[in-house]
Amino acid sequence: MSIEVENLTYIYNPGSPFETKALEDVNVEIKSGEFVGLIGHTGSGKSTLVQHLNGLIKPTSGKIVVNGIDITDKTVKLSDIRRKVGLVFQYPEHQLFEETVYKDIAFGPQNLGLTETEIDERVREAMELVKLPFDELKDRSPFELSGGQKRRVAIAGVFAMKPEVLVLDEPTSGLDPRTRDEVLEEIKTLHDRYKNTVILVSHSMEDVAKLVERIIVMHNGKIIFQGTPRDVFKEVETLESIGLGVPQISYLIRALREKGINLKDDIFTVEEAKKEILKWIRSRKNV
Amino acid sequence: MFKDITIGQYYPTGSYVHELDPRTKILVTFALIAGLFIINTFVPYTYIVAFILGVVFISRIPLNFVLKGLKPLRVIIIFTFLINIFAGQGEAIWRIGPLSVTGEGIYKALFMAIRLILLVVGTSLLTLTTSPISLTDGIERLLNPLRKIGVPAHELAMMMTIALRFIPTLLEETDKIMKAQMARGADFESGNIISRAKGLVPLLVPLFISAFRRADELAMAMEARCYRGGEGRTKMKELKMDGRDTMALVTTALLLVVLIVHRTMV
Amino acid sequence: MPKMVDVQNIQFYYKSDGEDIMLALKDITIAVEPGEFIVIIGHNGSGKSTLAKHMNALLLPTKGDVFVKGFNTKDEANVWNIRQNAGMVFQNPDNQIVATIVEEDVAFGPENLGVPSAEIRGRVEEALDIVDMTEYRDKAPHLLSGGQKQRIAIAGIIAMRPNCIIFDEPTAMLDPSGRREVIRTIKKLNKEENITIVHITHFMEEAVNADRVIVMEDGQIVLEGTPKEVFSNVEQLKEFGLDVPQITDLTNELIKEGIDLPKDILTVDEMVMELCQLK
Incomplete structure (x- = not known):
């Protein structure tokens, strides 16, 4: 399922003294089955943008076309769009409300009007995806679980709706490194298994770089550049100037290049850096 | 969705009214409310309106911003007006089914509607010119003597x-x-x-x-x-009353006296 | 001079569901010297926040004793003295700001201590200046960014003139720029204001500038030493589920390939220098 955003502008509190332009003339296209990262610091407009994608926010001007249908058209039923575009909010565990893990995950599928057997299947599948043991946890209250488990229950609640487009807004914020890596891995598994479109919103460059095919960088309500992680991380200065971190390795490679050492300029992982540096050291020894 | 509620939003301008001690402003507001319930004819409304307009002018808050506070309450104001207009005794001027509008009804309805409007405007002036925190401070200080009786x-x-x-x-x-x-x-x-x-x-x-x-x-x-x-x-901020507070309180007291005198005379 | 914080063989049990007893801390001993900058690292559930709350008498040990500047936290008469000496900044910036105006919030602590009005004003100004938030003094806290709110919370503690501040995961909920602001502020407090810092986090890179790093796992201290000493245990840290700075990871990988590098490289600059010196 593809998404096209055309000339999207959104203004908060128009006409009041608090008027702010959250999005300004945003144009972006996301292809069916693509895994993209949307990056920007707080206030860059990234959360506002993704809330447009399933009609939670209506644009001030511009179009959002989901699978050929302009969802800003008044005749479009938003409930149809919402079942196709799933959205996991930041700190999603704050939305848990049911007595049991099972019921909470089943909330979305129920709203889709599925039968009991279908719902049961989906809950099992979603729990399996986020690695929560079904029999052990299904009747537990979600509120007595650990932070990482709560986060997973909440994410499973959206997975269970099997959205064709899945948007995750900062799914790892506040998690410790171990849980963060596990959750990212689970998102990757989902993408690999269902080939659905995934949009990962984050301010962590390192998280996103490992996973996505394309990075879209936002700043002050605009998309300032996009490309493969490789291309994007070359822009160390720009990224820094808009308050985004760059992997430590990118800094190292840049510093080494400044010293006149001839290394490829598009390296951002430890493994690649290791290969390149070894190559350089060994080539020097041979001289 | 909740953002259009403007009643009581603090509107800082740094004016004379803003800088008064919150206790003064609370007392003035209570005096104003009392005044609205003392009067029983239309004429003294003009004094109160003049007083309120004066305060709005000195506070440098745009009048239409003050009046905007009435918007969320318009249903209640209209409701009060309608109830009173049909509740009057005497000869009917106009009939709609079992309901009748009398001269007394119109008089009363207008009287109550104006009272309600002035009540809202008067009290919202307090919150418009006083930050929540100093308002709380003021209330705390005013209630302090009552601590002995367990407040x-x-x-x-x-x-x-x-x-x-x-x-x-x-x-x-x-x-x-x-x-x-x-x-x-x-x-x-x-x-x-x-x-x-x-x-x-x-x-x-x-x-x-x-x-x-x-x-x-x-x-x-x-x-x-x-x-x-x-x-x-x-x-950190000690409340202190000064000459300006005295002036505000004296003016208010004068208004109250005029209102009381007016009532006993008529 | 007494230790700033002296944790002596403490254990702590949580009671959950009335019956189950969870051992959250197992025999912990830490001594924090005045002026020291300590980072305690561990993943969620390692007991690090529980330990932090023992350092200003929000929790009391089941066994063992905690002393803050020589005062035992178990003695109720010391509680306020301890809390004034060892301030605490928490994780969620929203849930520790009390007042509706920035400067009023900073004044909250000194007001509780009964400091005279005129002096509070001075302390508030000074505290806001240290965290670089003077221009926001009249703002409402809910309009500030996460990093700014956290700096206000820090100012609120500084205004109490503590000798030591315990930071309980102050950066966990912040974005990268907010995190940088807070870390910069913490370093400044230690270097310029000479305040003892106990900083609890799960971000490894925040430990690089500490005097001492303590790694916790399952209610116990598993590693302790200077950042260089601790970070050179790359494999072990990964086992605990902690991130290792990329540079340290890379160094470790290169050493495995037989390149002659010191084990304790932490920063980009060190790495560049070492690589350029390679023969």
Whole structure:
């Protein structure tokens, strides 16, 4: 399922003294089955943008076309769009409300009007995806679980709706490194298994770089550049100037290049850096 | 969605009225309310209107901003007007079914509607010119003498401060949870009253849980900052009444006297 | 001079469901010297926040004793003295700001201590200046960014003139720029204001500038030493589920390939220098 955003502008509190332009003339296209990262610091407009994608926010001007249908058209039923575009909010565990893990995950599928057997299947599948043991946890209250488990229950609640487009807004914020890596891995598994479109919103460059095919960088309500992680991380200065971190390795490679050492300029992982540096050291020894 | 509520929003201009001691402003507001209930004819309204307009002028708050505060209450004002217009005794001027409008009814309806409008405008001037925090301070100081008879002045003020501090946070949170549940297919907008009320569960449960979590964390943070009730506490901003407060209070007292005199004379 | 914080063989049990007893801390001993900058690292559930709350008498040990500047936290008469000396900044910036105006919030602590009005004003100004938030003094806290709110919370503690501040995961909920602001502020407090810092986090890179790093796992101290000493245990840290700075990871990988590098490289600059000196 593809998404096209055309000339999207959104203004908060128009006409009041608090008027702010959250999005300004945003144009972006996301292809069916693509895994993209949307990056920007707080206030860059990234959360506002993704809330447009399933009609939670209506644009001030511009179009959002989901699978050929302009969802800003008044005749479009938003409930149809919402079942196709799933959205996991930041700190999603704050939305848990049911007595049991099972019921909470089943909330979305129920709203889709599925039968009991279908719902049961989906809950099992979603729990399996986020690695929560079904029999052990299904009747537990979600509120007595650990932070990482709560986060997973909440994410499973959206997975269970099997959205064709899945948007995750900062799914790892506040998690410790171990849980963060596990959750990212689970998102990757989902993408690999269902080939659905995934949009990962984050301010962590390192998280996103490992996973996505394309990075879209936002700043002050605009998309300032996009490309493969490789291309994007070359822009160390720009990224820094808009308050985004760059992997430590990118800094190292840049510093080494400044010293006149001839290394490829598009390296951002430890493994690649290791290969390149070894190559350089060994080539020097041979001289 | 909650952002268009403007009654009582603090509107800082740094004017003479803003700089008055909050206690003065609270007392003036009470005097004004009392005044509105003392009078029984239209003529003294002009004094009160003049007084309010004077305060608005000195406070440098745009008049239409002050009047905007009436908007959310228009239903109540119209309702009061309608109830009174049909409640009058005497000869009917006009009949609609079993209801009749009398001269007395019109008189009373107008009288009550104006009273309500002035009541709202007068009290909203207090909150428009006084920041929530100094308002709370003022209330605490005014209630302080009542502590001896068991009025928990400090605790009330602290509760008010915390409520004011967390209202925007909780509104934002409500909005967020609502959107998140809508993204999971929840419907807050259609259906009959019962299904709508049921539909609120996914909103209210997380909201309560979050409010309790916040309360818990805040209590701990306050304890860590050595909070132990009002005993032995000092204040950064000491309230001080000066000549300007005296002037404001004297003017108000004069207004009250005029209103009382007017009532006994007529 | 007494230790700033002296944790002596403490254990702590949580009671959950009335019956189950969870051992959250198992025999912990830490001594924090005045002026020291300590980072305690561990993933969620390692007991690090529980330990932090023992350092200003929000929790009391089941066994063992905690002393803050020589005062035992178990003695109720010391509680306020301890909390004034060892301030605490928490994780959620929203849930520790009490007042509706920035400067009123900073004044909250000194007001509780009964400091005279005129002096509070001075302390508030000074505290806001240290965290670089003077221009926001009249703002409502809910309009600030996460990093700014956290700096206000820090100012609120500084205004109490503590000798030591315990930071309980102050950066966990912040974005990268907010995190940088807070870390910069913490370093400044230690270097310029000479305040003892106990900083609890799960972000490894925040430990690089500490005097001492303590790694916790399952209610116990599993590693302790200077950042260089601790970070050179790359494999072990990964086992605990902690991030290792990329540079340290890379160094470790290169050493495995037989390149002659010191084990304790932490920063980009060190790495560049070492690589350029390779023969």
